[in-house]
Amino acid sequence: MIVFENVSKIYEPDVVGLQDFTWHVPKGEFVFLVGPSGSGKTTLIKLVLKELEPTEGRILVAGRNLSTLRRSKVPFLRRNIGCVFQDFKLLPNKTVWENVAYALEVVGENRRSIRRKVPEIVNLVGLADKANSLPHEISGGEQQRVSVARAFVNHPPLLLADEPTGNIDPETSIGLMQLLMRINRTGTTVVVATHDRDMVNRMKRRVIQLEGGRMVRDEHRGSYDESPAEVTGAD
């Protein structure tokens, strides 16, 4: 699903975002990206979205080579990638229902299928009774579930989450993680960048640890360790 080959991203003038990074995420996998703040997690996610161009190296997403992907095709790449962010990124003046529907409007879905799909996904994330609320009228955890609903309503093959639990309390976070696991079980590849040690340790999934833009650990059924262990071979 995602292939990085010796990818580096150096911000102007010489800040290292990511350095000589190689990884491979097979279809259907659930991956945690961990590491201290400034270690390059967000940079990595932006590279997958082609929001940033790598300084060096090659990136493939869902079989597309991002360096040769034309700019006008980027929106179509993004329709195959659901995104969830720490700050939710909901349209503030649209209701829960409209925020989710927006992702379908964008891809040219017709009225009838929008009316069918939106309630389905709003139910799935457990917000049926909040469908007509505006983002500022619901809690952070609920807003984040709206953003997951929007990311997943198109059933994209890949879902990226950048610190999705960063702004919500621990108990709500567990529910959100379980939601992401459920999405993963439908066959969607899920990549979650996080600080949240408890969460990572509880889930026992593949963990990739970053430090200073480099991969320092890649461990299946791993945990979030303070001290980087030896880099185990990636598959």
Place this chain on the structure above:
Amino acid sequence: MRTSFFFSEAVGSLRRNWVMTMAAILTVFISMSILGVALVTDRNLNQGTTSLKNRILIQVFISDNATPEQVAALQQKINSTPQIKKSVYISKDQALERFRQTLGVNSAIILKELPNNPLPASYEIYVKDSNQVDAVAQQFVGNPAVDDNVPGSGKHDSVVYAKKTVRRMLGIINLVEKGMWVAMGIFGVAAILLISTTVRLSIFARRREIEIMRLVGATNWFIRWPFILEGFITGLVGSVLAGLGIYAFNWTIFKWIKSTTLSYWAVKIYPPWFQSGSWPLGLLPSLALLGAVLGALGGGFALRRYLKV
């Protein structure tokens, strides 16, 4: 296919950001008003000067006793004078016909008494530069073909031309007209700058929204359309208001001029359709269209820097 979606997006955002919308409409209204007033004034002045300019003509009356050779020589002299733009020959019959028209319904009674046509034939001479009227006119005084016995006009009126005051007035109007063009140029540029600044401000306020649209995979055109529609609606409303305002303004001035001793000029400088109170059919749609197109372009162009990937 997505028109209703785009339209409701545009209207919704105009309503939500109503302060910005008001500011934008006001901007369009002010710029378009200035532009429109300049256009209207220019047109009125044109109308006025045309009627003035028509009076900068030299009338050279031909003596009834002039021989054909003398008339031919006069014609030759007119044709060979470089300052002359054009000349029109008015025969005795044409002169009488004009006179009859001036008299109107009473002409038959008055003219019945005349044994023969007392009116002389004449040349109406238009000069290229109104400042040369004096010099050109003097060349025909004392010409053997020229009548120095025009009935009721005295010996020296055989060559008749516009007075200095009229010409001075024309000079002033000419200057005002040139100033108007400069002003129109300046305000036109100012209008475009103001509109695009207003649109840019509104887009800056919504850059997060645009970022989100791009993240969920909206194409640039999908993002652009609501903004273009917004600009279009804003421009349309602002300029239609301006058109109505200009009409009211123009009408007030017209009424005012008519009520003063200058009422003659109200008739001279306002087109007849206006005086009868009809709508500014040409002005309103062209202003509205201009405003709407400017608005739409402003909306589309101002987005550019936010749509770079």
